[in-house]
Amino acid sequence: MTDSAKPRARSTDKRRRLTAAAARVLHEQGVERTTLADIAREADVPVGNVYYYFKTKDELVLAALSEHSAHLDEFTGRLEELPDPRARLKALVEAWVDQREVAARHGCPTGTLAVELDKRADGTLDTEAGTVIRRLLDWAAHQFRALGLPDPDDLALTLVSGYQGMSLLANALRDPDIMTREGARLLRWLDSLRAPGERA
Template sequence: MTDSEKVRSPRAKAGGKRRLLTAAAARVLHEQGVERTTIADIARAAGVPAGNVYYYFKTKDELVEAALAEHAGHLRELTDELDRLPDPRDRLKGLVGAWVSRRDTAARYGCPTGTLAAELDKRDDGGLDLAAGQVVRLLLDWVAGQYRELGDADPEGRALTLVGAYQGMSLLSNALRDPQIMAREGARLIRELDGGPGMT
């Protein structure tokens, strides 16, 4: 190990713990919700002593923010991967396929960002709910870009319809604990994207 590696090692370890806590926060907050989740729950899920959490995050709200950033990062990874496909229609179908592939999780806990946004909206702080909305906006903007590339006359409206369909099927799948709702609705969305009713 070189001297420079020795110097970087504690920083790398700190970054690793922060990363573990961020990933755990995203998962636990999705599964339990903000109000039911404690900092100790997140520390336990990350395998980090509860006292160490405060070195990285001073409050639970900071952990919620980190969880939202984690969701945004996952979304960017997915859209970056889909952007490698040459056809925007295939990208949109790939997005729907990714939603459907997570149907069991959606049936149990709902959409990670959607459920968090709905819960945060009921709080009076007026900040984290807007941060959740920004993650949804990233998705809407990417979807609108695909419809724009397809030459659709109303790409923003199409994006709202598609993302709204996803939120609706996630909500119903969760409320009825039925992952097949996601599978059936996802298949319908793909048929529409393939040129069925409503596709220009």
């Protein structure tokens, strides 16, 4: 690596750490309670350096949403390695249930952020949060379509609504077992779906 490449690599690493830290801290504390200093501390970056990469907290929120989107793409990419669309959908639900402790403490990372951003007066960042959720809906609809099921977009909406509902209730009641029970219900529902003419 050349001398000029080293500072660039360090700069990229700091930005990446700040982005990942923003995603974690905003999920745990929410937008209003989070300061740039909180994110700098989590990223182990001097707070003065944050302004070099992100001029405002809104820019950090956008970076966090990009992190959620990248994580979703990476995760659904791994699910695509499974040979069957139903298995992919079930693995998605199982991954949600595996995160039940986090959901009980903080809710869904993107869902809680979308709700909080919607309450703000400027109303610009909430659209970005909705875009991440739309990516999940589109991916799920593609799986239902591959199964030959009618109304794949509606089925995707039912699935993602089930997740958002169970994560919200687990968070509100501080009860991770809600995720376990409702996740099992979603798995049974996925097993029950049959394309026209398909035998159980």
